[in-house]
Amino acid sequence: MGAEHAVASPFTLASTIKLRNGAQMPRLGFGVYQSKSAKASTAHALAMGYRHIDSARMYYNEDEVCFAVNKFSEHTPNEGTGKVWLTTKVTGSEHGTAKTGNAVDESADIAKKYGLKWDLFLLHDPTAGKEKRLEAWKVLLEKRDQGVIRTAGVSNFGVKHLEQIKEAGLEMPEVNQIELHPFLQQKPIVEYCQKHDIVIEAYCPILRGQRFDNETLQKVSKKHDTSVAQVLIRWSLQKGYVPLPKSDTPARIQANADLFDFELDRDDMAALDALDEGKPVSWNPVNVD
Numbered sequence: 656m657g658a659e660h661a662v663a664s665p666f667t668l669a670s671t672i673k674l675r676n677g678a679q680m681p682r683l684g685f686g687v688y689q690s691k692s693a694k695a696s697t698a699h700a701l702a703m704g705y706r707h708i709d710s711a712r713m714y715y716n717e718d719e720v721c722f723a724v725n726k727f728s729e730h731t732p733n734e735g736t737g738k739v740w741l742t743t744k745v746t747g748s749e750h751g752t753a754k755t756g757n758a759v760d761e762s763a764d765i766a767k768k769y770g771l772k773w774d775l776f777l778l779h780d781p782t783a784g785k786e787k788r789l790e791a792w793k794v795l796l797e798k799r800d801q802g803v804i805r806t807a808g809v810s811n812f813g814v815k816h817l818e819q820i821k822e823a824g825l826e827m828p829e830v831n832q833i834e835l836h837p838f839l840q841q842k843p844i845v846e847y848c849q850k851h852d853i854v855i856e857a858y859c860p861i862l863r864g865q866r867f868d869n870e871t872l873q874k875v876s877k878k879h880d881t882s883v884a885q886v887l888i889r890w891s892l893q894k895g896y897v898p899l900p901k902s903d904t905p906a907r908i909q910a911n912a913d914l915f916d917f918e919l920d921r922d923d924m925a926a927l928d929a930l931d932e933g934k935p936v937s938w939n940p941v942n943v944d
């Protein structure tokens with residue numbers, strides 16, 4: 656994981672980050688929350704070179720995503736479906752031993768229909784309360800051990816939720832997916848995850864298009880002759896995170912991945928680091944009991 660103000664390594668769209676279990680997860684992901692057509696957007700993203708798609712049971716588009724990945728691999732057999740990293744999530748209302756077990760099996764069956772397996776399965780949020788949350792976590796680990804899914808992780812987990820997993824003597828998640836951008840830097844969670852070798856995925860990396868008129872963002876994007884979205888995604892990559900920008904617009908899907916011919920310098924990174932307001936643009940339930 657990147658340290659504070661980490662100097663950029665020479666990223667490409669094919670760059671990966673190694674998880675504790677040895678899996679190589681592509682550094683740039685693609686989000687499909689509220690996608691008007693996850694099938695079309697995923698197909699565009701794959702054609703543009705993205706190899707990491709972030710879905711969820713709550714998005715009701717697991718099937719569309721898997722369909723698009725399967726079609727892509729038919730047309731580009733050399734790529735193989737194994738090279739596209741697929742994530743889904745089980746929502747808090749489905750936490751608890753029986754419910755989570757059924758939910759994971761259902762999602763696994765959707766992927767299986769297309770010859771696929773979920774590379775990463777996350778607990779979507781910590782809202783179910785400690786007991787059901789820990790039950791759900793045990794189910795993910797069991798399903799991983801049984802080979803139903805490849806990797807288990809969490810999302811929107813605060814330090815307290817992660818500590819409860821540790822206190823219960825359970826294996827720690829490989830990944831924590833949280834809302835993360837210069838205006839919400841979640842430093843205690845980030846520090847905890849880095850200390851425990853938990854890879855951090857950044858959702859809402861471009862703040863859903865909000866704050867693009869911010870003076871610092873404007874200045875840095877002009878300096879590098881790039882868009883504000885590209886600056887924000889690049890900041891996330893250079894911090895060592897795995898950003899998951901979403902778009903349904905082909906030109907934006909392409910531009911959001913066109914990140915590898917410029918680099919934010921220390922001054923740029925420091926200027927963006929100074930924007931933290933602790934303000935989310937999404938639900939950010941990291942502090943629930």
Ligand SMILES: NC(=O)c1ccc[n+]([C@@H]2O[C@H](COP(=O)([O-])OP(=O)(O)OC[C@H]3O[C@@H](n4cnc5c(N)ncnc54)[C@H](OP(=O)(O)O)[C@@H]3O)[C@@H](O)[C@H]2O)c1
Nearest residue numbers: 686687688858859860861862863864884900901902903904
């Ligand atoms: N775990 C969680 O609880 C959680 C919560 C939220 C999100 N996520 C994941 O993270 C992904 C990203 O988050 P998000 O979708 O909420 O927000 P986001 O990626 O920060 O922003 C997406 C929005 O920005 C617009 N956009 C995309 N590229 C742009 C560009 N270059 N210039 C201007 N606007 C642009 C998109 O519009 P168009 O589509 O119209 O182009 C869309 O409205 C989600 O899709 C999901 O996979 C997870």
